[in-house]
Amino acid sequence: MKIKISIPTERIHDPIISESIIETGIRLNIMVANIDSTYGELIADVKDSRFNRIKKALESRGAIVAILDQPIHRDEEECVDCGACISVCPMNVYTFDETWSLCVDEKKCIQCGMCIKMCPHGALKLGE
Amino acid sequence: MVKKSIHEINKKIEDGSVNVVTAEEMVGIVENLGVEGAAREVDVVTTGTFGAMCSSGLMLNLGHSEPPIKIQKLWFNNVEAYSGLAAVDAYLGAAQISDTRGMQYGGAHVIEDLLRGKEIDVHATSYGTDCYPRKVLDTTITLDDLNEAILLNPRNAYQKYAAATNSSKRILNTYMGELLPNFGNVTYSGSGVLSPLSNDPSYETIGTGTRIFMGGAQGYVIGNGTQHSPSDGFGTLMLKGNLKEMSSDYIRAASFTGYGTTLYMGIGIPIPILNEKLAASTAVQDADIFTDILDYAVGSKDKPAIRQVNYAELKSGLVQIEGKDVPTSSLSSFKNARKIANELKEWVRHGKFFVSMPVERICCEGSAKSMKQTQAVPLVKDVMSDFIVTIKKDQTVQDAAKKIWENSFNHLAVISDTGELVGILTAWDISKAVAENIFDSVESVMTKKVLTCAPNEPVDLAARRLDRYGVSAMPVIDAQKQVLGIITSDNISKLLARRY
Numbered sequence: 295m296k297i298k299i300s301i302p303t304e305r306i307h308d309p310i311i312s313e314s315i316i317e318t319g320i321r322l323n324i325m326v327a328n329i330d331s332t333y334g335e336l337i338a339d340v341k342d343s344r345f346n347r348i349k350k351a352l353e354s355r356g357a358i359v360a361i362l363d364q365p366i367h368r369d370e371e372e373c374v375d376c377g378a379c380i381s382v383c384p385m386n387v388y389t390f391d392e393t394w395s396l397c398v399d400e401k402k403c404i405q406c407g408m409c410i411k412m413c414p415h416g417a418l419k420l421g422e
Numbered sequence: 423m424v425k426k427s428i429h430e431i432n433k434k435i436e437d438g439s440v441n442v443v444t445a446e447e448m449v450g451i452v453e454n455l456g457v458e459g460a461a462r463e464v465d466v467v468t469t470g471t472f473g474a475m476c477s478s479g480l481m482l483n484l485g486h487s488e489p490p491i492k493i494q495k496l497w498f499n500n501v502e503a504y505s506g507l508a509a510v511d512a513y514l515g516a517a518q519i520s521d522t523r524g525m526q527y528g529g530a531h532v533i534e535d536l537l538r539g540k541e542i543d544v545h546a547t548s549y550g551t552d553c554y555p556r557k558v559l560d561t562t563i564t565l566d567d568l569n570e571a572i573l574l575n576p577r578n579a580y581q582k583y584a585a586a587t588n589s590s591k592r593i594l595n596t597y598m599g600e601l602l603p604n605f606g607n608v609t610y611s612g613s614g615v616l617s618p619l620s621n622d623p624s625y626e627t628i629g630t631g632t633r634i635f636m637g638g639a640q641g642y643v644i645g646n647g648t649q650h651s652p653s654d655g656f657g658t659l660m661l662k663g664n665l666k667e668m669s670s671d672y673i674r675a676a677s678f679t680g681y682g683t684t685l686y687m688g689i690g691i692p693i694p695i696l697n698e699k700l701a702a703s704t705a706v707q708d709a710d711i712f713t714d715i716l717d718y719a720v721g722s723k724d725k726p727a728i729r730q731v732n733y734a735e736l737k738s739g740l741v742q743i744e745g746k747d748v749p750t751s752s753l754s755s756f757k758n759a760r761k762i763a764n765e766l767k768e769w770v771r772h773g774k775f776f777v778s779m780p781v782e783r784i785c786c787e788g789s790a791k792s793m794k795q796t797q798a799v800p801l802v803k804d805v806m807s808d809f810i811v812t813i814k815k816d817q818t819v820q821d822a823a824k825k826i827w828e829n830s831f832n833h834l835a836v837i838s839d840t841g842e843l844v845g846i847l848t849a850w851d852i853s854k855a856v857a858e859n860i861f862d863s864v865e866s867v868m869t870k871k872v873l874t875c876a877p878n879e880p881v882d883l884a885a886r887r888l889d890r891y892g893v894s895a896m897p898v899i900d901a902q903k904q905v906l907g908i909i910t911s912d913n914i915s916k917l918l919a920r921r922y
Contacts, residue, residue: 374472374674374686374755378599380739381607381751390739394757412600414474414676414684414753416526 295342296325296362296404297349301334305356311336314351320344325385325404337362337404364421365403368396372417379409379418424461424698431465431694432776442466442692442770444763445621445704452705461701466770466777469618470635470690470762473611473754474676476517476597477577477648478685480533480665483569484510484544487561492554493546497521498532505546509554513574516675516685528683530675533573536565537670571665573637573673577647579689581619581657582713585610585736585750587728587743590719595680599753601718605728605743608715608750613759614708614733618691619657621704627693628659629780635690635766636661638669640775643691646784653789655713661689672762688758690766694777708733715741721883723792802884803877805917806898806907812837815844815865819855822847822864835897835905836868842903846872846895874899877906885914 301310306329315322323339340348349359366387375396380388385402388409400421410418434440441464443451448467452460484493486509496505496512500522503514516530536542546559565571587608588594588601595601598609614620622628632643641663650658665673672688695701713736714727731741737756740747769775811825812835822834826849836845845868855867873896875884884896888911895910 375757376473376755377752378609379751381609381749382600382602394755394760408600411595411679412751414599414678414686415674416677 295340295345296365296401297338297340297345298360298362299336299338299352300358302356302358303332306331306334308355310352310355310357313355314348318347318351320348322348326406362403362405364400365405366398366400366409367419367421368398369417369419372415374415376414378412378414382408382412384408424458426465426696428694428696428777428779434465435770435773435776438773440465440770442468442767444760444767445469445616446760446763448704449615449707452701457698457702460705461695461698464695464701467621467693467695467704468690468763468766468770469621469693470616470759470766471579471613471618471754472672472688472758472762473686474597474684475575475578475687476684478573478575478687479513479515479529481513481570481572481574482511484512484563485569486510487556487559489556490554491546491548491556491559492551493548495547497545498542499527499535501527501529501532503529517683519682525677525682528675528677530683530685533665533685534670534673534675536571537665537668537673539564565666573661573663573665575661575687577649577658578661578687579618579659580612581623581655582617582711583611584713585715585731586718587715587748588719589717594718595678596718597678597681597684598718599678599751605746605748608736608741608748609753610736610750611753612733613754613756614711614737615706616759616763617711618689619659620706620711622693622700623703625657625784625786626700627696627779628691629783631778631781632691633776633778634661635762635769636663636668637688638672639663639667643780649790650784651788651790652786688762690762692766692770692775692777708737715743800881800917801877802875802879802881802898802909805881805913806877806909807913808907810835810897810905810908812905813847813864814839815868816863818863819852819861819867823852826852833895833908835908836864837905843872843874843897843899843905845870846897872897875909881914881917884909
């Protein structure tokens with residue numbers, strides 16, 4: 295599953311991620327990392343069965359962990375099924391079915407935001 | 423020889439015996455029955471397309487106010503319309519962007535909002551005359567309040583359209599969408615097998631007066647479109663239709679990041695099958711329609727073609743460029759194009775839509791010209807400094823300082839032993855090196871990622887690059903990376919000083 299790890303300002307100088315990985319032995323696949331001197335936000339992939347343990351380890355160090363249930367939201371009224379989003383998505387979230395309707399595989403989304411800029415109809419938004 | 427007349431086909435539409443299929447279905451019918459059999463069986467083939475068509479707009483009449491005004495300048499929701507016509511006529515272009523909201527909202531959005539029944543703010547100004555004394559007007563209107571609201575689109579329904587890609591190292595924002603660096607993606611437009619003009623490429627049945635499906639209503643072709651370029655397979659159409667009868671399913675505003683606004687138009691054209699030739703041309707498939715993939719990294723009107731491609735490849739989702747599979751994106755909706763072709767088919771089948779022949783054919787030969795430019799565009803080589811001081815990458819910082827001092831020249835081009843440009847060094851870099859006590863080779867303190875330009879590039883492009891990256895100079899290099907000169911913001915200032 296995809297998770298979002300937020301690191302608050304006061305913890306940004308601590309190696310929270312590394313410590314949590316070493317402590318639990320759980321491998322995180324980090325897909326996106328936006329970290330500066332004031333705040334950090336990471337999107338990572340982790341096995342469902344391991345989520346609770348890594349969450350506990352991260353949270354005990356002050357990080358906030360959330361499951362990305364619906365990382366991207368498509369407004370079906372606005373969407374015209376053009377497929378402009380397909381080629382810019384690095385995770386292949388978007389595909390056409392046999393009727394040329396756009397299909398969204400939300401589980402793959404890492405919230406990079408490429409598709410949002412690409413969509414001519416403003417039909418895509420980052421979700422929770 | 424099959425020969426049918428429009429009159430015969432319309433009689434069949436009237437009595438319900440017409441055989442109408444979509445251009446997609448026609449492919450298989452011609453395969454099965456042959457051209458002659460298909461021409462005998464099928465009476466009408468419907469086409470469809472739904473995509474971004476910038477060259478669209480609304481011709482409207484507001485009705486007279488009390489006291490009356492001869493509108494000189496006019497805005498709808500802060501989007502300016504052209505009103506240099508009679509007192510209360512105006513033309514609102516789809517691509518005009520809002521004075522206040524920029525690229526997020528434009529003429530296309532006003533058109534869609536009108537269609538959806540929303541209230542639109544109107545602001546108008548005038549110089550005032552004896553017959554039209556009013557100078558300022560503010561009101562709100564809806565579509566119902568307009569006398570006429572006619573979509574009058576100078577260039578729609580391109581026969582086919584070139585696909586786009588990007589060889590450069592940065593993301594490009596274009597009317598073809600986001601183009602990723604290093605041939606990261608390809609975008610394309612057009613409905614291929616369903617494309618109206620590709621199904622009647624000699625424009626036998628599509629011309630001035632042809633009745634069509636336009637935005638969910640009946641509209642008309644009123645001639646060839648602007649930039650009509652039939653000899654290259656890029657024919658276009660000029661269309662008109664009544665916005666008041668249209669549906670927001672088929673008229674949709676859009677905004678391309680970094681480019682601006684445009685209108686997605688839904689258009690369908692029925693092709694009456696009068697003879698075998700039309701049966702054959704409506705059997706066109708995606709694989710038969712070829713176009714070029716152009717490199718949008720070149721900011722010139724003549725973009726180099728990377729390769730030829732057909733719509734079957736584009737629609738497959740991947741095309742090969744330099745041996746690599748590159749993902750494609752369609753900017754037009756094939757799902758909606760198909761919906762339009764099917765809806766038009768139902769209209770014809772149920773006697774709600776009758777086919778027509780053009781009252782005048784549009785030309786099927788000739789190409790669009792480029793703009794006549796009487797003022798030569800200055801090129802980089804015309805304004806660059808030929809004098810440039812170079813330094814080898816393994817020389818010392820002290821050598822560099824000496825060169826700058828001796829030549830009173832702020833930028834040193836750093837070159838390899840074979841004379842290729844490998845970096846740039848400024849007086850600033852040297853000051854920094856001295857401050858930090860670094861006196862090693864030039865290579866250790868130079869800037870390695872150098873912005874460069876080519877001698878034949880227009881100065882405007884070089885200026886845009888200097889501005890975008892906030893640098894004051896760029897070496898001018900040839901294809902072998904040999905340094906020919908340098909262009910600085912100073913050169914450009916001097917050019918402007920000469921101009922005005």
